[in-house]
Amino acid sequence: MPARTTQLIKELRARTSAGVMDCKKALEESKGDVDKAESVLKEKGVASAAKKAGRKTDQGLIDTYIHSGGRIGAMIEINCETDFVARTDAFQGFVEELAQHL
Structure with missing residues (x-):
C-alpha cells in the first residue's frame, strides 16, 4: 500500500472512527477524495443503522x-x-x- 494511501486512510479514520477496510473501500470508491469518502461512510452508516433499527432489545x-x-x-x-x-x-x-x- 503506497504511503499516500496509508496517509489518506489514517486521515479518514481520524475524521470518522471507521474501520481500516471501510475507509480503504470508501477511498477507492471516491477515487482518493477524503471528503467524498467521508460522505460514502456516512451513507453506509445510515444504512447500517436502518438495518439495526428493527432488532429486539429485551x-x-x-x-x-x-x-x-x-x-x-x-x-x-x-x-x-x-x-x-x-x-x-x-x-x-x-x-x-x-x-x-x-
Whole structure:
C-alpha cells in the first residue's frame, strides 16, 4: 500500500472512527477524495443503522431516582440487545445518570 494511501486512510479514520477496510473501500470508491469518502461512510452508516433499527432489545435496566425531600422522583427503563451490555459498569452508570437528569 503506497504511503499516500496509508496517509489518506489514517486521515479518514481520524475524521470518522471507521474501520481500516471501510475507509480503504470508501477511498477507492471516491477515487482518493477524503471528503467524498467521508460522505460514502456516512451513507453506509445510515444504512447500517436502518438495518439495526428493527432488532429486539429485551435486556436492560430499570432505575429510580428520588430527589431529596421525596417530592420528586423518576423511574426509567433503558433496554439493550444483550445481558452482557446491561451488566457493564458503563451501561449501569449511564442509566443511573439519566435517571438523575429527568
